Amino acid sequence: KNQVAIVTGASRGIGKAIAFKLAEIGTKLSLVGSSEEIHKTREELREAGFHEVITHQVDVSNEEQMQDLVEKTVSQFGTVDVLVNxxxxxFFKLVEDTNVDEWRKVFEVNVQxxxxxxxxxxxxxxxxxxxxxxxxxxxxxxYTIPNGAAYTATKYAVQGFSGALAQEVREYGIRxxxxxxxxxxxxxxxxxxxxDDKKEWLKAENVAEAVIYMASAPKHMVIDEIVLHPLIQQYPI
Ligand code: NJP
Known part of the structure; x- marks a missing residue:
């Protein structure tokens, strides 16, 4: 409660659901998207009665612009407590059908x-x-899957990044x-x-609830990882 959060990719989908759930518990929001759609999310939040929202049309892989929006967030709201990357x-393609530009782009957004x-x-x-x-x-x-090596590799990369970062920063109270x-x-x-074909899939709100759980854990506690699946998709544990 009363935290300040930056959420990237909040124009639609999971990020937008995260923004709404965080707003509902009184979080001040700084939202990022690469298209103009991000400003629509702010309007929808305002229509729903949530006014402490700023939006930035920024590509997450752009270091200068990301630093700039973090500074703007702090000058607007005084601090930043939560970052949701x-x-x-x-995209899902065989390795032999994937080109270097596709490989570079998915790594820029998902990892950089x-x-x-x-x-x-x-x-x-x-x-x-x-x-x-x-x-x-x-x-x-x-878990690896065929037909998605580039995407899978980006997600293994951020697992590794997060694990290493966690150990670097826990002495500063950062989870x-x-x-x-x-x-x-x-x-x-x-x-x-x-x-219709996605009826049994997880809803964006289900993932957003996991964010709320992580972000509102007591200060002495860190939730390393939450794995969630639609029942129809559960892997062997
Ligand atoms: O996808 P979508 P999701 N800079 O397409 C934004 C992961 N995930 O909500 O840029 C800044 O509805 C884009 O906004 P805009 C997945 O890997 C998903 O499902 O304005 N923002 C939009 O708001 C991803 O990490 C599934 O067009 C950029 C948002 O990202 C996360 O969930 C399964 C951007 C994408 O919304 C959210 O994806 C899974 C950039 N360069 C993991 N590029 C799944 N859906 O099944 C895009 O395991 N955005």
């Missing part, structure tokens, strides 16, 4: 974006001796964790939300 893209965002908030969280950095990774950051969902009904991979 949610922005991500994905997480690095740049996390690095930008660290000085403020270290000074405050408190903070929570949550990355929306994926179940494919834990680092990942949320690893299976199939979620969003606009991911150029799909539509709410179609």
């Amino acid at each position: 949610n922005a991500g893209i994905g 974006g997480v690095f740049v965002g996390s690095k930008a908030v660290l000085p403020y969280m270290k000074e405050k001796k408190f903070g929570t950095i949550i990355t929306i990774s994926s179940d494919v950051g834990r 680092v964790g990942t949320i690893n969902p299976g199939m979620v009904d969003t606009y991911f991979n150029n799909s539509e939300q709410g179609t």
Whole structure:
């Protein structure tokens, strides 16, 4: 409660659901998206009665712009307590059909974006001796699947990044964790939300609830990882 959170990829899908859930518990929001749609999320939040929201049309892989928006967040709200690295893209192709530009782009957004965002908030969280950095990774950051090597590799990368960062910063009271969902009904991979074939999938709100749980854990506690699947998709544990 009464925290300040930056959420990336909040134009739609999981990030937008996270923004609404955080707003409902009284969080001040600084929202990031690479398209103009991000400003619509602010309007929808305002219509729902949540006014402590600022938005930034920024590509998460752009270090200068990410640092700038973190500074703007702190000057607007006085601090930053939570970063949710949610922005991500994905595609599913055989390795032999994947080209270097596709490989580079998915790494820029999914991996460089997480690095740049996390690095930008660290000085403020270290000074405050408190903070929570949550990355929306994926179940494919834990289990490999065929037909998605590039995307899978990005999610393994952010698992590794988060694990190492967690150990670097815990002495400053900063908690680092990942949320690893299976199939979620969003606009991911150029799909539509709410179609019949996704009825049994997780809802964006289910993932957002996990964020709330992590971000509101007592200060002495860190939730390293939450893995969640639709029942129809559960892997052997
Ligand atoms: O996808 P979608 P999700 N800079 O397409 C933004 C992970 N995940 O909500 O840039 C800044 O509905 C984009 O906004 P805009 C997945 O890997 C998903 O499902 O304005 N923002 C939009 O708000 C990802 O990490 C599933 O167009 C950028 C958002 O990202 C996270 O969940 C399963 C950006 C994408 O919304 C959210 O994805 C799983 C950039 N460069 C993990 N590029 C699943 N859906 O099944 C995109 O295991 N965005």
